[in-house]
Amino acid sequence: MLHVRSIWNGAISFGLVSIPIKLVNATESHSISFRQIHTEDGGRIRYRKVCELDDREVSQAEIGKGYEDADGTIIPITDEDLAHLPLPTAKTIEIVAFVPADRIDPLQMDAAYYLAAGGAPAAKPYTLLREALKRSQKVAIAKFALRGKERLGMLRVVGDAIAMHGLLWPDEVREPEGVAPDTRVTVNDKELDLADALMDTLGEIDLEELHDEYREALEEVVAAKAAGEAPPEAPEPARAGKVLDLMAALEKSVRAAKESRGEQPEEAADVRRLPQRKTARAAPKQTAGKKSTATTKKTAAKKTAASAKKSTSKTAQGAKKTTAKSTAKNAAKSTEKKTPEKKTTSRKRTA
Template identity: 75%
Template sequence: MRSIWNGAISFGLVSIPIKLVNATESHSISFRQIHAEDNGRIRYRKVCELEDREVSQSEIGKGYEDADGTIIPITDEDLSHLPLPTARTIEIVAFVPADRIDPLQMDAAYYLAAGGVPAAKPYVLLREALKRSNKVAIAKYALRGRERLGMLRVVGDAIAMHGLLWPDEVRAPEGVAPDTEVTVRDKELDLADALMDTLGEVDLDDLHDEYREALEEVIAAKAAGEAPPQAPAPAAGGKVLDLMAALENSVKAARASREAPPGGEAEVRRLPRKKKTASTSTPAATPEKTTPKKTTAKKTTAKKTTAKKTTAKKTAAKKTTAKKATSRKRSA
């Protein structure tokens, strides 16, 4: 990851060289402005109002517009002389519990990478100190021409810094809440609690940008010369006349959604083996036991008959041989 700022963390008398790296990235799809008639690109040109001509980037500087419209030029040299101790330093000013930070103040997030081998030891020291204290560090730093407020915390084995808005940059929620008097019954709160419990928790890694995926399908279809997919018709909306009924239906729908198998596929379960009853086992067992006995008996009888026949044949052969031998003796 490419660093966007190099400096140091000032931790008391300890200085930790670090590199600032963006911790987030945008996956949103961006569009170009085009001329609808011929798809020509629409470009913005930087034109000087006094000379009415286009100027290059090297000719462009900074200026502050006063209340009367007067432009006061400010050069990079002017900015380099600002008496800011945080120009190249993330200066830790306090350590506070994490719940003291209002999420409304959260801004961009960065990773702080140790700047070289000498920075490894103090970097790990600060990381372990933050872990053991269960606190976050509040710091000041200068980035992109202004001093900012930051919060340092541990993420895995790294130190992350969240840019914070200054307290006076967060608006008070005046005029946002309903100004009419509303009474909420305990039964309605119970149903709301039941709905929250039914929906339960979610693994944030399972969530994804469905709008971006649908947009990619539209772009792919247009690029292939096909008709883009059509979105389903939206459900007819209306005023909620019965809050209790709406909560009860929401709880039922959430429970049904939780009980349904993932991906819309039916859950495969092994059916239990059926137990054999007395009426079905007896007839099946009788022929199985009887048949082998009859077969064995038949085989035994056949063996005995064969043996008798063989013995009879041998006896007859012996008698014949004896008769032939006697006749030969007499003739001799």
Template identity: 80%
Template sequence: MRSIWNGAISFGLVSIPIKLVNATESHSISFRQIHTEDGGRIRYRKVCELDDREVSSAEIGKGYEDADGSIIPITDEDLSHLPIPTAKTIEIVAFVPADRIDPLQMDAAYYLQAGGAPAAKPYTLLREALKRSNKVAIAKYALRGRERLGMLRVVGDAIAMHGLLWPDEVRAPEGVAPETDVTVRDKELDLADALMDTLGEVDLDDLHDQYREAMEELVAAKAAGEVPPEIPSAATGGKVLDLMAALESSVRAAKESRGEEPSEEEAEVSSLPQRRASRTAPKQTGGKKSTAESTQSAKKTTAAKKTTPQKSTAKKTTTDKATTNKTTAKKTTAKKATAKKTAAKKTAARKRTA
């Protein structure tokens, strides 16, 4: 690997010659700007505003733009006289536990390569000291015209250094978290834990850049004059109306994707009663109408109940009247029969007297 910086690690009175090499590399696909009409390259030229002519890199220096827009030239000689003791030295200033470093501060990563045979012994000493202490070294160094902060740690048999942002370069998370009061229930936490357990761990070596692979296929197809392959669009998630239902579905989907049977714990969590649909369904706009209809139905039912006994009473009254009429008719008939018998007896008596 090609070194980008040569210097030494200052470890108390011990000096370790090292070379700084990049620990990471970018695999991103880069593009060139072209003229869409004829495919010609679009290039940027460095032109002096005063002379209105293109200048070479040898003619270009540094300058600081002041608040009023004026440019203050800064030469390499000016920079060389700056009091930076770390210009060619990675100066270790402290050893701290690794968890003291906020991941937000971590920047680019480098490997520190021992600079020749004389550096092998002190390099190994520092590496083993870091291993045994379970700590990381905090150091200051200068790179690309500025002093930086770094963290040294052991990676395999090598020492790696992560560039760190200065503490005042990390923004506070103000206004980022939700401002509304939210209550998380225990059942929701149980489902979240079940989902985390179901997804489990992953070997980072198995992860790959699908976008880059698709881009390479696209470029290869166009270079061969073929039709670019169709890339399936990613499924978009629907609107989450019920967090519990979404968590339960996520747990089931994760288990199915792994071809695993749910454990007793997860089955118990999945069988938690879901919230009623009426809680998640949108409110109906005709709520008043439904209430009125219910009231009318109730009134009709009440009226029907009241009417039924009246009909029964009417029937009973009619029956009683008919019975009374029949009784009266029978009495009248009996009286008429008695009257006829009396009249017949009187007539017979008169005939005998005559």
């Protein structure tokens, strides 16, 4: 990062605090570029800058800027004219507000830059702004001028540095009118459940693991051609059939995602085995139910017989007791009646 050339020098205006900074590109392109060539002999095709009035090629030092008016008139604009623009943001990144990060629509995101502190005097205010952004958990909205026009930017903390994302102006973002399907469709809960299952199966991924496979394949082709070898052939892509059943397509996608992760797709096997398990378990349950019912009936019959015997024996015992009691009473009564007669007789004999 220390050897990257700054593309803009200025300052961050944070209230009355001024922070000298250098603007550095935060991204770089690794794409492979091609040259245009003449297919017959391989000669380079070049574009030459030619003045249409005198029909001659001009150098870069002779080229300036001009604005074409509606009638076709060219109005020359010099660098001095642009330097005297009445803009406070000509050499300043002016912070105008602090807002939550989710207030920024990702559609507005443009190029990204790092803001490097411009020397030792900038270290203190630079660190102050960085820590203030961290603690507030907000981003700074700023205006700045770059490459001849005023732009909108968003400042946020990345590691120990402050990064700035160029933002499109709100009126530069188109409304999504006419993009969504016109046909009215309904999505049921089962389809949503399968979509959720597919999302869970795919899971998360470390973005560091992702790489440009197209660029790697292109490098292989270039290396093979340079070595005089035949370029590698790409495998034939799988033919995608028409999606007639969304549910079936989702289920197939979930199984394919599990197989790609080395997981065993158990859902299909379970669905096939479930009817067999139900049938196998049904017979024992019915047999056990019959046995338990017969056993219960036998037990109840035994208990009833036992209860009947007990009640019969109790009744018999009660009858015996009652008979004995009545017999004893009758005997006592008869004895009482007989005894006075004997006494009276004996008394008469004594007299």
